[in-house]
Amino acid sequence: xxxxxxxxxxxxxxxxxxxxxxxxxxxxxxxxxxxxxxxxxxxxxxxxxxxxxxxxxxxxxxxxxxxxxxxxxxxxxxxxxxxxxxxxxxxxxxxxxxxxxxxxxxxxxxxxxxxxxxxxxxxxxxxxxxxxxxxxxxxxxxxxxxxxxxxxxxxxx
Amino acid sequence: xxxxxxxxxxxxxxxxxxxxxxxxxxxxxxxxxxxxxxxxxxxxxxxxxxxxxxxxxxxxxxxxxxxxxxxxxxxxxxxxxxxxxxxxxxxxxxxxxxxxxxxxxxxxxxxxxxxxxxxxxxxxxxxxxxxxxxxxxxxxxxxxxxxxxxxxxxxxxxxxxxxxxxxxxxxxxxxxxxxxxxxxxxxxxxxxxxxxxxxxxxxxxxxxxxxxxxxxxxxxxxxxxxxxxxxxxxxxxxxxxxxxxxxxxxxxxxxxxxxxxxxxxxxxxxxxxxxxxxxxxxxxxxxxxxxxxxxxxxxxxxxxxxxxxxxxxxxxxxxxxxxxxxxxxxxxxxxxxxxxxxxxxxxxxxxxxxxxxxxxxxxxxxxxxxxxxxxxxxxxxxxxxxxxxxxxxxxxxxxxxxxxxxxxxxxxxxxxxxxxxxxxxxxxxxxxxxxxxxxxxxxxxxxxxxxxxxxxxxxxxxxxxxxxxxxxxxxxxxxxxxxxxxxxxxxxxxxxxxxxxxxxxxxxxxxxxxxxxxxxxxxxxxxxxxxxxxxxxxxxxxxxxxxxxxxxxxxxxxxxxxxxxxxxxxxxxxxxxxxxxxxxxxxxxxxxxxxxxxxxxxxxxxxxxxxxxxxxxxxxxxxxxxxxxxxxxxxxxxxxxxxxxxxxxxxxxxxxxxxxxxxxxxxxxxxxxxxxxxxxxxxxxxxxxxxxxxxxxxxxxxxxxxxxxxxxxxxxxxxxxxxxxxxxxxxxxxxxxxxxxxxxxxxxxxxxxxxxx
Numbered sequence: 001x002x003x004x005x006x007x008x009x010x011x012x013x014x015x016x017x018x019x020x021x022x023x024x025x026x027x028x029x030x031x032x033x034x035x036x037x038x039x040x041x042x043x044x045x046x047x048x049x050x051x052x053x054x055x056x057x058x059x060x061x062x063x064x065x066x067x068x069x070x071x072x073x074x075x076x077x078x079x080x081x082x083x084x085x086x087x088x089x090x091x092x093x094x095x096x097x098x099x100x101x102x103x104x105x106x107x108x109x110x111x112x113x114x115x116x117x118x119x120x121x122x123x124x125x126x127x128x129x130x131x132x133x134x135x136x137x138x139x140x141x142x143x144x145x146x147x148x149x150x151x152x153x154x155x156x157x
Numbered sequence: 158x159x160x161x162x163x164x165x166x167x168x169x170x171x172x173x174x175x176x177x178x179x180x181x182x183x184x185x186x187x188x189x190x191x192x193x194x195x196x197x198x199x200x201x202x203x204x205x206x207x208x209x210x211x212x213x214x215x216x217x218x219x220x221x222x223x224x225x226x227x228x229x230x231x232x233x234x235x236x237x238x239x240x241x242x243x244x245x246x247x248x249x250x251x252x253x254x255x256x257x258x259x260x261x262x263x264x265x266x267x268x269x270x271x272x273x274x275x276x277x278x279x280x281x282x283x284x285x286x287x288x289x290x291x292x293x294x295x296x297x298x299x300x301x302x303x304x305x306x307x308x309x310x311x312x313x314x315x316x317x318x319x320x321x322x323x324x325x326x327x328x329x330x331x332x333x334x335x336x337x338x339x340x341x342x343x344x345x346x347x348x349x350x351x352x353x354x355x356x357x358x359x360x361x362x363x364x365x366x367x368x369x370x371x372x373x374x375x376x377x378x379x380x381x382x383x384x385x386x387x388x389x390x391x392x393x394x395x396x397x398x399x400x401x402x403x404x405x406x407x408x409x410x411x412x413x414x415x416x417x418x419x420x421x422x423x424x425x426x427x428x429x430x431x432x433x434x435x436x437x438x439x440x441x442x443x444x445x446x447x448x449x450x451x452x453x454x455x456x457x458x459x460x461x462x463x464x465x466x467x468x469x470x471x472x473x474x475x476x477x478x479x480x481x482x483x484x485x486x487x488x489x490x491x492x493x494x495x496x497x498x499x500x501x502x503x504x505x506x507x508x509x510x511x512x513x514x515x516x517x518x519x520x521x522x523x524x525x526x527x528x529x530x531x532x533x534x535x536x537x538x539x540x541x542x543x544x545x546x547x548x549x550x551x552x553x554x555x556x557x558x559x560x561x562x563x564x565x566x567x568x569x570x571x572x573x574x575x576x577x578x579x580x581x582x583x584x585x586x587x588x589x590x591x592x593x594x595x596x597x598x599x600x601x602x603x604x605x606x607x608x609x610x611x612x613x614x615x616x617x618x619x620x621x622x623x624x625x626x627x628x629x630x631x632x633x634x635x636x637x638x639x640x641x642x643x644x645x646x647x648x649x650x651x652x653x654x655x656x657x658x659x660x661x662x663x664x665x666x667x668x669x670x671x672x673x674x675x676x677x678x679x680x681x682x683x684x685x686x687x688x689x690x691x692x693x694x695x696x697x698x699x700x701x702x703x704x705x706x707x708x709x710x711x712x713x714x715x716x717x718x719x720x721x722x723x724x725x726x727x728x729x730x731x732x733x734x735x736x737x738x739x740x741x742x743x744x745x746x747x748x749x750x751x752x753x754x755x756x757x758x759x760x761x762x763x764x765x766x767x768x769x770x771x772x773x774x775x776x777x778x779x780x781x782x783x784x785x786x787x788x789x790x791x792x793x794x795x796x797x798x799x800x801x802x803x804x805x806x807x808x809x810x811x812x813x814x815x816x817x818x819x820x821x822x823x824x825x826x827x828x829x830x831x832x833x834x835x836x837x838x839x840x841x842x843x844x845x846x847x848x849x850x851x852x853x854x855x856x857x858x859x860x861x862x863x864x865x866x867x868x869x870x871x872x873x874x875x876x877x878x879x880x881x882x883x884x885x886x887x888x889x890x891x892x893x894x895x896x897x898x899x900x901x902x903x904x905x906x907x908x909x910x911x912x913x914x
Contacts, residue, residue, distance in 0.1 A: 006704070006738065041196040041204065041228070054360060056699060060745065063638070063691035103466040104421075104458045105336020106510045106520070108384050112464070115389065122390055145695045 026072045029083045032094040032113065035134075038080055043132040045156070047079045050086045050114055050126040057143045058125040068146030074153060086114045086124060129156060179241050182214040183249035185227055192253055195229035199239075227251055301350075301381075303798060305755025305781050306365060306703075306739045321346040323365050323379040324705045325735040325761050325775065326681075329650055330378030332368070335456070335470050336385055338510050339372055341524040341547040341568060343650075346381070348504055348528075352452025352472050354409035354425045356395035356912065359386045365739075366683030366705060367628055367646030370596040370612035371551070371562065374626040377648025377681045377707070385456060388413055388421035392912045399908025401845065403445070403901065405431040418460060425454040434483050437902060438853040440863045441483055444900045448478035461512075466520070469509035476502040482866065491533040496866030496891075500532040508547075522549040522566075535866060541574035560600040568592040590651075591619040598628070608632040616649075621676050624649045638689040645682040666717075666892065671727040674713055681707040699743040705759075709733040712763060717773065717808040721879060721890050722868075731765035733772075749789070754782040771806050774897055776820075778803030792834035796843075799826035808894050811879065813887040816856045820897045823850045839910040849903040852896060859896060861889040 030038065035046065049066075051058030062083075066072060075081050089101040092113050099116070103109035110122065117128045119139060127149075129138035138156060181203075185195045191211025198204050200223060205213040207229075220243050227235045232253040241247055301307045301321060308322045320328025333340050333349035340349045364380040372380065385391070397409040407429045414422040429450045437444055452474040459467040479485065481497030489495040508524035524547040532539045551564035573587035594616035601609045612628035630644035685703040692698075712733040716725040737759025744752040757779050761772040783798035801824040809818055829843030853859050865871070868890050872880045881888035 041198065042194075042206065054362070056697065056743070056745065059637075059689060060691055060695065060697040063689070063697070064693055064695050068693070100464045102387075102464045103468075104387055105338060105384070105468050106334075106466065106522075107337045110387050110389075118389075122387075143695070 026069070026076070027066050027081055027083070028076050029081045032082060032084070032092045032099075035080060035082065036095060039132075039134070044078060044080050045132055045137075046130040046134070047075060047081045048117055048126075048128040048130065049081070049083045050118070050122070050124060050128070051083065052085065052087050052124045055124040061125050061143060065144060065146045065149060071146040071150055071153075074150065084111070084113070086111055086122065086126070129153075177220050177243045178217045179220060179243065179245055179247060180214060180216040181218050181225075181239075181241065181247045181249065182212070183251065184211045185213065185229070185251050185253060186211050187232060187253040187255060192229050192232065195227055195232070195253070198226050198228075199223045225249065227253065229253060303781060303783065303800075304363060305741045305779075306757045307363060308779065321350075321381070323363075324683075324703075324707075324737065324739065324757070325759050326378030326679075326707060330375055330648055330679075332372045332376045332380050334372075334380060334382040335508070336468060337382060338468065338470060338508050338522065339524060339547075340506055340508055340526065341373070342506075342526050342528070342543075342545050343375065344504075344528060344543075348474060348502075349506075350381070350383070351450070351474060352425055352427045352454040353383060353385070354395065354397060354411040354427060356397065356409065356411040356910075357385050357391055357413075357423050357425050357454075359384045359390065365703065366644050366685075367630075367648070367681050370598045370614040370626060370628050371564070373566075373568075373594070374614060374616055374624050374647075374649040377646055377679055385423055388415065388423070388458070391423055392914055394913040395911060397908065397910045399841070399906055401906040402904045403431070403435060404433050405429075420457055420459045422458070423454075423456045425452075427452045427454075436483050438851065438859060438900065440858055440860055442860055442863045443480045443483060446478050446480035448476060450474070450476040450478075462514070465512040465514060467509070467511050469507070471507045472505070474502065474504045476500070482863070491536060491538060493536050493867055496535050496863075498532070498534045500530065502531075503529045518553040520551045520553070522551065523547065538575060541572070543573075544571040545569065558602045560602075561598070562600075563597040564595070566594045566596075568594075588620075592616050594624075596626075606634045606636075608634075610644075612646075618651065618676075621651060624676075638691075640687045642685045642687075643683070644685075645680070648677075648679040648681060650677045650679075666721075666894070667723045669723050669725045671725055674726065675711045675728050677713050677728075678710045679707050681705070696744070696746045698745075700740070701743075702738070702740040704738055706736040707734070709735075714763060717894060720877070721810040721892060729763050729765055731763060733761075733763035735759065735761045750784075750786045752782070752784050754780070756780045773806050773808050776803040776805045787833075792832060794829075794831040794833065796829040796831070797826070798829075799824055802898070805897050807897060808892075810861060810889045810892055811887070813881055814861075814889060815887055816858070816861075816895060820852065821855060823852075823898060824848055825850060825899070837912055839912075840908070841910070842905070842907040844903060844905050846899075846901060846903050850898070851900055851902050852898045853900065859900065860891070860893050861887075861895070862891045866891045 038044075049061070051062070087101075087109065088111055091101075092099045092111070094113060094116075099111065099113040101109055101111050114122055114126075117136060117139075118126055119136065123141045125141070125143065127138070127140045127144060128136060131137045138152065144152070181199065185192045185197070185207050191207070191209070193207055193209055193211060195207040195211070195213070196204065197207065197213045197215070199215060199218060203215050203218055205215045207213045218241050220241050222238065222240050225237050225239050232255055235251055235253060237249075239247065239249065301309055306324050309320075321331055322328065323331050328346035329343035331346050333345035335353070342349070362380070362382040362384065364382070366379060367377045368380045391413040392411065393413060395409075395411040398407070400406040408427070410426045412424040414424065416422065427450075429448065431445065432447050432449070434447070435444050436442065452472060454470070454472045456468065456470040461467055477500075479497055479499040482495045485495050485497035487499070489497055490499050504526065506524075506526040511521045511523070513519040513521060524545075526545050528543040530539070530541050546569045547566065549564055549566035551562060554561045568591070570590040570592070571587060572590075573585065594614060596612065596614035598610065598612035601611070603609055608631070610628070610630040614626040614628070616624040616626070618624055626647055626649060628644075628646040630642065633641045635641065683703055683705045685701070688700040690698040690700070709729070710732055712729040713726060714729050714733070716727070719725055737757055739755070739757040741755040742753070744750075758777060760777060761775045762769050763772065778801075780801040781799070783796060785794065785796045787794040801822065802820075803822060804819045807816070807818060807820055809816060826847040827843060827845045828847060829841055831839055831841040833839055862868070862871075862885070870884050871890050872882050872885070874880050879885070879888045879890055
């Protein structure tokens, strides 16, 4: 009985392996460092996507919403897209200022740059849209599917 | 995957004053294809973009020397010096090189360690307060019953104390951390989870299996890391009050403060009270322990230069609990008239992390706690005092593919009680134990998808000598959605029966320790697989499954069966095994329906003289599930959660004991409705234990001989065995160890949450 369960477990594992799919998103993202210079070349609205490793809905959005072809085409052609891990520990330089990870415990905390764009409490996923002048025109903390996001982008235009 | 577009323009104009102009045009291509939307820049004043066939044109450019720069998303930039001559149209056809690895360019070198949790070779599970709200419980301890493979175990039928078992391993093997800062105490799973209101908790991370060498030689069972909210996210004030139809009332209050710009603080109070004498099983004993408990929690974060960490957390707790004969009151405490078990506990903890102001990342860890317990179990008294101090200095260093962590630590434990355990030659002789240690750990990135963690720790225990703790973890990230991990290590535990093994604290039995106990040693291995699946309609499925195995040497086991009046503790002369399989499935549908289901099958037994015996009070199968759905139109949430437990072997008192030797399959199920429609308020109500299961079912009684708790009418034979007499037909003594599940039937609850941002 026990053996059978263990065997089934390994079998299931092997089966899961066979199913491993490799799909990559088509979204072209940039870093905060590049935003300023890109804006001087061509002004575009900006979509900021703040996520965290432990946030399952963020992972879900990355794998569903942002893989939607009409949405990613629209974003790629008309927006600058920044996808940012809100708990990353590397420094970020933006508008000449260095932003750092701000710890509130051992290896836990939030990156300072999130506070620049999140006006209210931050829950993830956090979606922020800036207009061409880098002003916040939209802020939303929830799962959005591709259709909803397309609608929002259309309304904002 | 991240693809990055890069543009960078720099133009230096070196031309003089010239009134004559020319036009600049050309074509930008890459690998024979036109590059559209490429930016061509001459000076900041002259810009153009390529059209759909890659052509660009800039007119009226003054004659002179320029730098031309071409940049396009996904390509490397081109910079060239050019000269514009009078009346000569300048044609530039440029070829761009594709940039496959632009990611590298944006990584700004930082001194901080950039390990992300998901990158860690040790598997981490994450639960948010929303998860724990599905079945409101008075504290995180009870809430953990909702997590697969984690079980709060009640160790005492009358006094209702318990600890947390992860994959079958006892509480002391699990470390409790708050924001990554450890509470260094083997009692941390018993008391370390109280006093922090849900409103201040961002999430709880659970590591099953051996974790980093950082957390000492005991941390082989796992870690529970409570991550509190950042000051920005924490509500200014929050309150959560609920009560059940048994009048178990719980109050949680959370607050935050900002002290100028220097510090931020979180403050939490938890008060739990239950003062009803309820005896639904008609044994003249309280069904559930009556208690008053207050915990106060504070956490301070100081703002320092360069965002260096300085955090301190403190907690104080006072608890007064009693259970026993329904006629009991405090005047009977410790007496032999009416039986009662009464425990007063006082506990204080202070712990934190301080990052030294040095270029290297040096971190000082400190933790201290005092624990005072005054208990009476019938006429038996147990008064104990424990103090623990802990200091650790760690050094983080990342070089190339190596991520090194090393440190030195020291731990001091003082323990004193009123029993012979701490007396020597008739005088009291408290225990003083020093535990200095040193460790080093390397997290090695073998390849992008492969990570290896090797750790080694050496501690010297002033009572038991050398302790070596090796650790190994391996992570294979097949891709973002398929991850395999393997981790293994050894554990070492010095057991202090009285404070840590609450089973010993039942006044009905005498605790006998056979000889000097040797420290328990264990070897543990976990194999874990995580698979995430996403459907295009927004449904996501998370599968997590593990295989775990632990082998114990010198296992300290309490023998309940040799003598019904005693628990005899001894090192097992053989070995003990705890092994099993666990799987957890998490479905999130895009319409808001969420289903979580988990199951664990395990086998826990000991082998002595080639005889295998199953561990008492441990089930072979557990299942947990929860279903939640929110109807947005009417602002109503619905949660249904439950557990199912397989049979456990139970401690009987003799051949004639009429109670069932095994527990039945049983299930505890709860439903809850939450209304979100009020401003700042949430109201919730529901039913706990829908199926009205109590362990009394199928049994004539749970606690034996409650009518004679002082064993006055028990007659003994010549060998000390209990005789069956007309007054004692089953030949039993008073005993409370049979409890295998919560002795509370169906009950309703109602609560209100208030949040002020």
